[in-house]
Amino acid sequence: MTSYRIALLPGDGIGPETMAATQIVLDRIVAEFPDIQLDCQSHRAGAELYRETGETLPKNVLDACLDADAVLLSAIGLPDVRQPDGTEVQPTMMVGLRRALNLHSAVRPVKLYPGAPCPLKHTGAGIDFVIIRENLEGLFASFGGGSMVGDEVATDTLVVTRTGTSKVVDYAFQLASRRNGRPRDGKRKVTCVDKANVFRSMAFFRKIFHDVAAKYPEIDHDAVYVDAMSLYMVQNPSDFDVVVMENQFGDILSDLGAGIVGGLGLGPSAEVGDQHALFQPSHGTAPQLAGKNVANPLATILSAGMMLDWLGQTRNDANCIAAAVAVENAVAEVLSHGQVRTPDIGGTSSTTDVAIAVADAIVASVRSDA
Structure with a gap:
């Protein structure tokens, strides 16, 4: 025992x-x-x-x-x-x-169980993916910090480190290796969600993602911008298996994920x-x-x-x-x-x-x- x-x-x-x-x-x-x-x-x-x-x-x-x-x-x-x-x-x-x-x-499963309410008219082959949210860095690294200049200016800093990002991405690939793949075709796949076309920090996040992905040649991988991802989660949820992202993006998209599989009471x-x-x-x-x-x-x-x-x-x-x-x-x-x-x-x-x-x-x- x-x-x-x-x-x-x-x-x-x-x-x-x-x-x-x-x-x-x-x-x-x-x-x-x-x-x-x-x-x-x-x-x-x-x-x-x-x-x-x-x-x-x-x-x-x-x-x-x-x-x-x-x-x-x-x-x-x-x-x-x-x-x-x-x-x-x-x-x-x-x-x-x-x-x-x-x-x-942070690990947030997004799974539609038979009998659970779903607001989507079409779910493809089903909904069963996991959002992995970096949990200590990103925009949340500014919690308790940031700066204020009088009543005029407020700033917070988004932090991305190689060590922190490598850990969360590595965890995402390890999880994908234990899962059955995405519902659409059973392919094991890890998707990076970022805003690498605009922010240096996000471009760095994506670079580290690809560096870690090279250690897992048996698992497919791709990258999607966060605004597009909010659309794809609603239109084509069966395309995803494991999805990894920065802290604040994960905070937002994980609630969207719960919304398409019955609400936070099932999250x-x-x-x-x-x-x-x-x-x-x-x-x-x-x-x-x-x-x-x-x-x-x-x-x-x-x-x-x-x-x-x-x-x-x-x-x-x-x-x-x-x-x-x-x-x-x-x-x-x-x-x-x-x-x-x-x-x-x-x-x-x-x-x-x-x-x-x-x-x-x-x-x-x-x-x-x-």
Whole structure:
């Protein structure tokens, strides 16, 4: 039996509810995969804590995240809880976590499951690609910096380094080597998204992309300008497999990606570094829904599945990889049946109902395969 320490950060708004729902699923995973033990420890962090204490991420909580095998975060931040300069506390906490854990690659799957709502009339051969967002540099490198000249001029600096870009591009190619290729023809392909026709920093990003791509001759690669990519994701989503880009571009296009596959309630994510990883849904805290047990837990549940897969890949644990597959298959099963779903995707079920349905689907799948 392998035991993993998981730091849970339920956060704010609907965060505690979707985390509790995800815990139902993880408990079922542990029951059905006896060789996996998850030691989950919950910690307070975020806006409500800041309101009470003036801290969003206490040192003991950060230390717990650093000591854990993985971090599972639900949602952080509240619009009415702000720092003295008027900014929300969520960016400060998240950027701090990313920097402390050195999480260089943000991973946002864009996958249309059967039964999930899609606003597109045509999806080609289907939608199943992954956006890889550089997570520490780009325009976000200016967070906490930048400059102001009186009330007249403000500047932020976009930063691209060879080391940071090489890491995220290398991760993109490694991921492509494990996937089944793009839906249209099964070709494994990594696409660089940039604005290399205008900015030196983006031209440098593309140059590094091609340098890294040369190490993976078995995987096709190309480059697309970011404005064109926003069109192609809507018109021809089945053309893409793995897509890698600068931080700010990834921040924008990943939400577009979620929009074409059912919304942020179905958008999981991972933030991965050389030693650590953090997993969280793409959505926010939705305080207007908090306490009503109607929030969609599937993004958090799928993020937990990504956590199991990462543990399996990095620890060479086949049981964790199998458990990750079981989580995703169970979510797909629940969506395809269409009977249990939350209001955001056209249903009337509660957060808890959806979690129980996914947990039951895991049991049915695992036992049918036994």
